[in-house]
Amino acid sequence: MKILVTGGAGFIGSNLVKALLDRDDIHLVRVLDNFATGHLSNIEEFLDNPRFELVEGDIRNIDDCMKACNGIDAVSHQAALGSVPRSIADPINSHNVNVNGFLNMLEAVRAKGIKRFVYASSSSVYGDLNESPKVETRVGKVLSPYAATKMTNELYAEAYSKNYNLTIAGFRYFNVFGPKQDPNGPYAAVIPLFMKAAKTNVPPTINGDGSITRDFTPVVNVVNMNILGLTGNLEGSKHYVFNVACGATTDLLSIWNMIKEITGSTVDPIFGAVRNGDILFSLADVTHAKEVLGYEPNGDLRKALKFLAEYR
Numbered sequence: 001m002k003i004l005v006t007g008g009a010g011f012i013g014s015n016l017v018k019a020l021l022d023r024d025d026i027h028l029v030r031v032l033d034n035f036a037t038g039h040l041s042n043i044e045e046f047l048d049n050p051r052f053e054l055v056e057g058d059i060r061n062i063d064d065c066m067k068a069c070n071g072i073d074a075v076s077h078q079a080a081l082g083s084v085p086r087s088i089a090d091p092i093n094s095h096n097v098n099v100n101g102f103l104n105m106l107e108a109v110r111a112k113g114i115k116r117f118v119y120a121s122s123s124s125v126y127g128d129l130n131e132s133p134k135v136e137t138r139v140g141k142v143l144s145p146y147a148a149t150k151m152t153n154e155l156y157a158e159a160y161s162k163n164y165n166l167t168i169a170g171f172r173y174f175n176v177f178g179p180k181q182d183p184n185g186p187y188a189a190v191i192p193l194f195m196k197a198a199k200t201n202v203p204p205t206i207n208g209d210g211s212i213t214r215d216f217t218p219v220v221n222v223v224n225m226n227i228l229g230l231t232g233n234l235e236g237s238k239h240y241v242f243n244v245a246c247g248a249t250t251d252l253l254s255i256w257n258m259i260k261e262i263t264g265s266t267v268d269p270i271f272g273a274v275r276n277g278d279i280l281f282s283l284a285d286v287t288h289a290k291e292v293l294g295y296e297p298n299g300d301l302r303k304a305l306k307f308l309a310e311y312r
Contacts, residue, residue, distance in 0.1 A: 002028040007079030009038030011181040032068040034058040059101030065108035074116035083187035084277040087146035098149035118229035121170040122150040133285040144277035161239035169229040174245035178219030179311040198265035210253030215245040218304035228293040245284035246299035
C-alpha cells in the first residue's frame with residue numbers, strides 16, 4: 001500500500017508515520033504538511049528513508065491536495081487546527097482549515113479514485129450530552145467552533161461515502177497524549193503542559209478544581225486505530241465512526257499527581273477558571289471499535305506517562 005498522511009509532521013501524524021514505515025506491507029508513506037502547527041524535527045528521522053516522501057503544501061489549496069493524492073491507495077487525514085480555545089479566539093481560521101481543507105481532501109480522494117479515507121474527528125462532537133460513557137450513535141449540541149468543524153467533517157464524510165462509493169472511517173479521539181506533542185504555545189494540551197511544569201518545577205495551572213475528567217489516551221492507541229482503519233476489512237460505500245480511547249476516565253488532579261510522582265516534582269498546582277467550551281466529564285465506550293476492527297486499547301496511563309517523561 002501507498003499511504004498519504006496529511007498533517008504528518010504533527011504530533012499524531014508523525015507517530016503514525018513511524019509506525020507505518022515500520023511495517024513491511026507499506027511501500028510508501030507520503031506526508032502533506034504546511035508546518036503551521038507541525039514541526040520538521042518530528043519527521044527528520046524519516047527523510048532519508050526511500051519509502052518516505054514529503055510534500056510541503058496546504059490542505060486549503062485544492063491543487064496541493066490533488067498533487068499529494070497522486071498514486072496513493074489510502075489516506076489518513078490528520079491535518080487540522082486543534083484546540084477549543086483557539087477556535088473560540090479565531091473561528092474563521094479553524095473553519096477554513098478544518099472544514100474547507102477537509103472538503104478539499106475528500107474531493108481529491110474522489111478525483112484520484114482512492115477508496116479508503118480515515119480521518120481525525122474528536123470527542124468534542126458529544127458536546128452537552130450528559131450520558132456516560134459516550135456511544136457513537138448519540139451526540140449532543142456542540143459547545144465550540146472547533147466541535148462544530150469536527151461535526152461538519154462527519155456530515156461531509158457520510159455524504160461522500162454514500163455518493164462516491166468511498167470507505168470512510170472517522171475517529172473520535174479522546175485526549176491523546178504522547179511523544180512529540182508540543183508543550184509550547186497558548187493552545188498546548190494539558191498533559192504536555194503538566195509534564196513541562198513538572199520538569200521545570202513550575203506550578204501548573206489546572207482549569208477548575210481538578211475534578212474535570214478525561215478519557216486520557218496514549219497515542220499508541222490512535223496509531224493502531226488508524227492502521228486498523230487503513231488496512232482492515234470495512235464495507236465499501238459506508239461511513240464508520242469510532243471512539244478512540246481507553247474506556248476509563250481520570251480527573252486532572254490525579255493526572256498531575258501521577259506526573260509529579262514520576263518526575264519527582266515538588267510543586268503544587270494553581271487552580272484557575274474553567275475554560276469556555278470545555279466538556280467537564282469525558283468517558284468513551286470503545287465497544288464498537290473492538291467489535292468492528294479488533295481494537296484493543298492500551299490503558300496503562302502510568303506506564304505511558306513514564307515513557308513520555310523519559311522520552312528524548
